[in-house]
Amino acid sequence: MKKILAVLAVAVASVQMAFADHDVVTRDESRLPVAARETIKKNFPDAKISYIKIEKDFFQSANYETTLTNGMEIDFNSKGDWIEVDCKRQAVPAGFIPATVKEYVETNFPTVLIVKIERGRKGYSIEMNNGLDADFDTAGMFLRLDD
Amino acid sequence: MKILVVEDELSLQKMVKDSLEREHFVVECASDFPSAMLKINDYDYDCILLDIMLPGGSGLSILEELKRMRKRESVIIISAKDSLEDKVLGLDLGADDYLAKPFHLAELNARVKSLLRRKQAGGDTSIVLGNLAVYPDLRTASIGGKELQLNRKEFDLLYYFASNPNRLMNKTSLAESVWGDNIDQADSLDFIYSQVKNLRKKMKQAGATPEIKAVYGFGYKLVLED
Amino acid sequence: MRLIHYANRNLSVLLLVLMGVWGTLFYFTIIDEVMDETDDTLENYREIVVGKILDDPDILMTEDRILHSYALRPLSLDEALDYKVRFYDSEVYIETEDEYEPVRVMRSCFLAPDDRFYELTLRISTVERDDMVRAIFWYLLVLYVVLLLCVTVGTRMVLKKVFVPLQRLLAWFDRVTPGKPVPPLDNETKVSEFAKLNKAAAAMSFRSQKAYEEQKRFIENASHELQTPLAIARGKLELLAESEGLTERHLQDIDELYRTLGRAVKLNKSLLLLSRIDNGQYPDSKPLDLGSIAKETLADLLDIYESRRIQASIEDHAPCQVEMNESLAHVLLTNLLKNAIVHNEVGGRLRLVLGKASIEVANSGETPLDAEKIFRRFYRADLSKKESTGLGLAIVKSICDLYGIRLSYACKEGMHRFSLKFAKP
Numbered sequence: 001m002k003k004i005l006a007v008l009a010v011a012v013a014s015v016q017m018a019f020a021d022h023d024v025v026t027r028d029e030s031r032l033p034v035a036a037r038e039t040i041k042k043n044f045p046d047a048k049i050s051y052i053k054i055e056k057d058f059f060q061s062a063n064y065e066t067t068l069t070n071g072m073e074i075d076f077n078s079k080g081d082w083i084e085v086d087c088k089r090q091a092v093p094a095g096f097i098p099a100t101v102k103e104y105v106e107t108n109f110p111t112v113l114i115v116k117i118e119r120g121r122k123g124y125s126i127e128m129n130n131g132l133d134a135d136f137d138t139a140g141m142f143l144r145l146d147d
Numbered sequence: 148m149k150i151l152v153v154e155d156e157l158s159l160q161k162m163v164k165d166s167l168e169r170e171h172f173v174v175e176c177a178s179d180f181p182s183a184m185l186k187i188n189d190y191d192y193d194c195i196l197l198d199i200m201l202p203g204g205s206g207l208s209i210l211e212e213l214k215r216m217r218k219r220e221s222v223i224i225i226s227a228k229d230s231l232e233d234k235v236l237g238l239d240l241g242a243d244d245y246l247a248k249p250f251h252l253a254e255l256n257a258r259v260k261s262l263l264r265r266k267q268a269g270g271d272t273s274i275v276l277g278n279l280a281v282y283p284d285l286r287t288a289s290i291g292g293k294e295l296q297l298n299r300k301e302f303d304l305l306y307y308f309a310s311n312p313n314r315l316m317n318k319t320s321l322a323e324s325v326w327g328d329n330i331d332q333a334d335s336l337d338f339i340y341s342q343v344k345n346l347r348k349k350m351k352q353a354g355a356t357p358e359i360k361a362v363y364g365f366g367y368k369l370v371l372e373d
Numbered sequence: 374m375r376l377i378h379y380a381n382r383n384l385s386v387l388l389l390v391l392m393g394v395w396g397t398l399f400y401f402t403i404i405d406e407v408m409d410e411t412d413d414t415l416e417n418y419r420e421i422v423v424g425k426i427l428d429d430p431d432i433l434m435t436e437d438r439i440l441h442s443y444a445l446r447p448l449s450l451d452e453a454l455d456y457k458v459r460f461y462d463s464e465v466y467i468e469t470e471d472e473y474e475p476v477r478v479m480r481s482c483f484l485a486p487d488d489r490f491y492e493l494t495l496r497i498s499t500v501e502r503d504d505m506v507r508a509i510f511w512y513l514l515v516l517y518v519v520l521l522l523c524v525t526v527g528t529r530m531v532l533k534k535v536f537v538p539l540q541r542l543l544a545w546f547d548r549v550t551p552g553k554p555v556p557p558l559d560n561e562t563k564v565s566e567f568a569k570l571n572k573a574a575a576a577m578s579f580r581s582q583k584a585y586e587e588q589k590r591f592i593e594n595a596s597h598e599l600q601t602p603l604a605i606a607r608g609k610l611e612l613l614a615e616s617e618g619l620t621e622r623h624l625q626d627i628d629e630l631y632r633t634l635g636r637a638v639k640l641n642k643s644l645l646l647l648s649r650i651d652n653g654q655y656p657d658s659k660p661l662d663l664g665s666i667a668k669e670t671l672a673d674l675l676d677i678y679e680s681r682r683i684q685a686s687i688e689d690h691a692p693c694q695v696e697m698n699e700s701l702a703h704v705l706l707t708n709l710l711k712n713a714i715v716h717n718e719v720g721g722r723l724r725l726v727l728g729k730a731s732i733e734v735a736n737s738g739e740t741p742l743d744a745e746k747i748f749r750r751f752y753r754a755d756l757s758k759k760e761s762t763g764l765g766l767a768i769v770k771s772i773c774d775l776y777g778i779r780l781s782y783a784c785k786e787g788m789h790r791f792s793l794k795f796a797k798p
Contacts, residue, residue, distance in 0.1 A: 025419070025458045025481045027490065050427060051483040053420075069486045071427035088428070156601050162608040169615070227600035232654075249604030249638050252611045300676065315615045317628065319635050326677055337680045364625035365614055 024054040032064055035080030043093040044068060086116045089129060100140035101126060148263060149173045151192045153183040153209065154225065155201055159248075163196060166252040167259070169314070180204030187213065187220075193266070194221045194259055197242070199233060207233075210240040221262040225250070251320045257310035274309045276371050277356030281309045290353040300325070301346045308359060308369040317366040343367055376539070377532050385525045392524075396517045404506055411502055412460050415479040415495050418443070422493060423483050430486045444494040448482055453490035456482040465496060475499045538562040542574060552589070552651060555582050589652055596645040603641060607634050636762075643764040646704065647750070650771040655698040664693040664727040667706045671725055674710050682720045683736075691729040695795050697776050705772045708765040709734050709791055716755065716789075724788070733792040741784035748780070 029037060029049055040047065047068040055063040063083075064076040075084040085096050091113040094102070101124060105114060109128060116127035123137040135143040150172045154160040157178060164174045175192075177183035180203030187195075187209065195213075199206035206224065213220060223244040224237040234245045244258050261283065264272045274281045278291040288295045288305055297305065303325040308316075318339045347359050357371045422443055426432045436444055448456065458481045464473040476496045485491050541560045548556045555578045560571050610631045614624060649655065668687060675685055695702070713723050713736035721737035746752045748770040751763040769791075773780040779794040 025416070027453060027456065027482055027484055048484055048488065050423065050485070051481070053416075067423065067427070067483075069427060069484050069488070071424060156605065159601055159605045159608070162605055162612065165612055166608065169612075227597050227604075248600040249607055252608050315611075317611065317614070317631050319632055320611070323635075326673075338677060341680070362624060363621050365628045365631075 024056075025051055026054065027051050032066065033076065033078070033080030036064060036066070036074075036076040036082070037080075039076070039080070039082055040066065040068075040074060043095045044072070044074075047072070082119065084116070084118045089115060091115065092117050092126075097126075098124065098136070098140035100142075101134075101136055104134070104136075104142050148194075149175065149190070149192045150259065151175050151177065151183075151186055151190075151195045151220075153177045153195065153201065153206065154198045155179060156198075162252075163255065166256065170256055170260075172259075178202075180209070183209055184212065187216075187218070191218070192220050193263055194223065196223050196225055196255075196259075199224060199226045199237070207236060207240060210237065210242055214241045219266075221266055223255075223258055223262065251317075251324050253307065253311045253314060253316050253320060254324045256314070257307060257324075260310050274306075276309055276312055276369070279309065279350075279355050279357050281306055290350065290355045293353065295349060295353055297346070297349065300342055301349070304342055304346055305350075308367070309357075312357065312369050312371050315362055315366060315368045321366065377529070377536055380532055381525070381529050384528050385521075388524050389521060392517060392521060396513055400510065400513050403509055407502060407506060407509075411477045411497060411499060412479070415460070415477060415497055418495050418497070419479060419481055419493060422495070426483075426491075427486060433485060433487070433491065442496055446492045446494070448490040448492050450490070452492075453482055456490070456492070458482075462499070463496070475503060477502075535564075538564065538567040538571070542567070542571060546574065549578050551581070551585050552653075555579055589648055592644055593648040593652065596641050596648065599637075599641050603634065603638050607631065607638065610634065640762050640764070643762050643768060647764065647768055647771055650701065650768070650775055653775070655701050655775075658697045659699065660694055660696050661699060661702050662692055663695050663702060663706065663732060664689060664691075666702055667693075667710065667725060667727065667732060670703065670706045671710050671723075674707070674714055678714045681714060681717065683714055683717055683723050684720065685723040685725070688724065688726045690727060693727050693729065693732060693795070695730075695776075701772050701775070705769055705793075706732075708769045709793075712765050712769075713789075713791070715761065722788070730795040731792060733790055735788040735790040737787060738784065738789040739787055742782065742789065744782045747782060 024031075027049065029052070031054065032040075032052060040049070047070055050067045050069045053065040053067070055065065057063070061078045063078070064080075066074045066076065068074070071088050072090070073084075073086040073088075074082055077083050082096065085092050087093075092115065096117050097114060101114075101117075105112065105126070105128070109130065109132075112132075113129045114126050115129050118125045121138075123135065123143065124140065125133060125135045127133050132145060132147050134145045137143055148171075150167055152160055152163050152167075152174060154163065154176070155178050160176050160178060164176055167174045175186065175190075177186050180201045183197075183201065184204075197206045197209060201209075206226075210222060210224075213222065221244075222242045223246055224233075224242045225246050225248060226233055226237075227248045237245055243262055246255060246258060260274075261272065264274070272283050274283070279288065280290075280292075281288045283306055286299075286302055288297060288302065288309075295305075304321065307321065307325055318336055321343075322339050343359060343361075350357075350359065357369055360368050360370050362368055426445075433445060458479070460477065460479050463476050463478045465476045466472075467474050475498070477499050479495045480492060481495075482490055482492050538560050542558070545556065545558050545560065555575070558571060558575045560567075562568050562571065610627055614627050614631075619627075668689075671685060671687070675683060709732075710723075710725070713734045717723060717736045717738070722735075723737075724733075724735040726733040726735070742754050747754060748766050750767040752767075753761060753763045755761075770780060772778070773793065777796050781792050781794070783790045783792075
């Protein structure tokens with residue numbers, strides 16, 4: 001009986017731990033990794049951070065969603081590498097866009113702006129202000145296009 | 148008086164034979180079923196002592212054979228198997244008495260004599276020794292024609308003595324033969340002593356010729372003066 | 374306590390606790406998740422509202438007056454510096470309903486495009502959430518009780534079915550009695566353990582039955598076989614005593630031998646009697662008046678043991694009619710009464726009480742005897758009584774066992790009391 005109760009106690013504790021953490025919303029820039037702060041300063045020299053939302057998952061690795069006062073949103077992983085830049089209806093700063101991607105867009109959609117770019121393990125994916133999405137591999141080579 | 152002893156145990160057979168011969172009976176023996184049958188066919192006996200378990204057949208078959216042959220021998224069954232069924236069966240088949248081993252020889256004598264008296268005298272079973280007469284059927288005794296006043300225990304003792312005149316009888320044997328197994332040996336000594344003392348006194352007062360003599364250390368003997 | 378109840382009780386208690394803990398845990402997890410859901414919704418709202426404000430700072434000047442779902446407040450720099458997001462439950466007055474309604478509130482801060490910090494307060498009604506939580510609680514409780522009932526009743530039924538072969542085996546054991554043939558064991562089962570148990574039980578019963586039979590037969594045969602040699606030895610001694618020229622000394626020795634042999638004969642007879650009783654060789658029984666047999670026997674025994682000067686008294690309350698074998702009835706009463714005389718003090722008291730279905734024999738004696746041992750074979754309470762066979766009371770016990778007579782011993786008021794209680798016809 002004691003054993004069973006002990007096992008139950010451990011189970012309760014771990015479940016509580018897993019569900020306990022709320023996302024943290026803060027305006028404190030210092031909670032961002034240094035790399036993230038630098039990325040922002042370099043690409044958005046005039047912008048100010050409105051707030052930062054820190055999401056923590058099961059394994060306690062954090063995800064930082066940074067919203068700027070102009071409404072743009074840059075997401076970083078726990079190391080401070082950017083993983084998504086959403087500039088709403090404005091152009092994503094060129095510093096986030098690999099050369100091949102830029103070249104592809106300029107070639108195929110010369111008048112169009114890239115408003116959002118995501119970087120993942122499988123490569124890049126961009127959203128343009130004409131409503132089209134495009135996927136690229138990790139080397140920046142074009143993969144597919146969809147709307 | 149001729150008696151046949153059918154008994155497979157030779158030493159028991161010899162012992163019974165010796166004892167009966169001291170009473171002046173003519174005793175013959177058979178130690179198995181076939182020889183017993185042979186003897187019964189060839190001769191007449193006054194009494195047969197029959198063991199039930201015999202080599203070659205059951206003593207009960209001998210009883211049946213006797214019945215079939217319409218022989219008038221008195222039969223006493225002697226059995227080691229002291230079971231009620233055997234007893235009932237034996238008596239049903241015409242045996243006159245049943246004696247379980249181990250028995251006292253005095254007891255055997257008494258039974259044999261009682262049977263023979265009954266048979267011989269055509270119903271008169273009295274024992275006469277000198278001026279003493281014992282009437283077992285009436286449970287009375289007289290000396291010189293005059294009735295002797297005895298209680299039950301004294302009569303039983305006297306009858307037993309009278310059945311075994313001139314034989315030495317052990318105290319415990321006397322007690323057991325008269326009162327069965329209920330008496331313990333230690334108690335039997337005092338008991339027999341007082342009973343025999345009373346009996347002797349009564350017999351002496353009535354002037355009996357037979358006399359109960361104490362044999363120191365062993366028991367008593369009814370001695371008939373010649 | 375029966376095995377089925379024991380197992381069922383233990384299982385039920387275990388389930389009660391396990392399911393109770395599980396249910397509680399489940400309840401709190403669900404509640405936690407529901408609460409979390411509200412907070413997540415608030416966070417989403419916040420993102421939408423802040424997104425809108427960043428897009429269109431004019432909204433800063435507005436306030437939700439309809440649902441009171443959000444409110445904005447400028448923050449001083451000091452306030453903003455160590456601002457912490459807060460979630461809490463509260464109440465809000467609803468004018469249309471004219472009552473307070475529970476709400477969940479989230480307060481957070483953000484930097485607006487005008488470079489000022491604002492506090493955003495978001496509210497969401499939790500009336501429905503609370504209803505749901507209550508419903509979940511009751512559903513879980515009812516489910517818990519119903520499940521527990523089902524499990525308890527279910528386990529009971531299953532256990533009952535599982536233990537059927539065991540019950541049958543136990544019932545069979547009740548029917549196995551030493552000395553009687555082993556009844557057939559009809560206990561079909563697919564469970565190998567029970568099958569094994571059946572086999573072992575049957576084998577053991579047969580073995581013990583066989584051993585019992587053999588022992589009985591051995592005692593009977595041994596006693597039988599001893600009869601003839603004992604007869605010869607005793608007869609020879611009788612003849613020897615009559616030989617000519619024996620001295621007194623010789624006669625004394627012969628007497629001693631004769632009496633020793635007499636004890637052997639008596640022992641042997643008692644053993645034979647015991648084995649006959651145990652073998653049921655006294656089958657025919659008839660109604661007997663045990664009271665009058667007891668009185669006759671007592672008179673005879675008092676006669677024989679006159680020298681012990683026993684003060685006997687008889688209390689005759691009712692005729693004691695019992696159906697049994699006549700010779701065994703005599704053996705029974707003789708042994709009991711003789712015991713009361715022989716193991717009495719000289720001049721002691723003996724009381725025979727005759728009832729309708731009971732007989733009590735009491736004799737003087739102060740020290741209680743060991744009731745466990747006195748009915749054992751060859752047990753002698755008084756070791757100085759060398760003459761006693763130590764079988765008298767064992768024979769009494771055997772006869773009582775044969776007829777289902779309740780035999781008991783007690784020592785009260787300076788009397789050893791042996792009582793027989795007969796089953797009422």
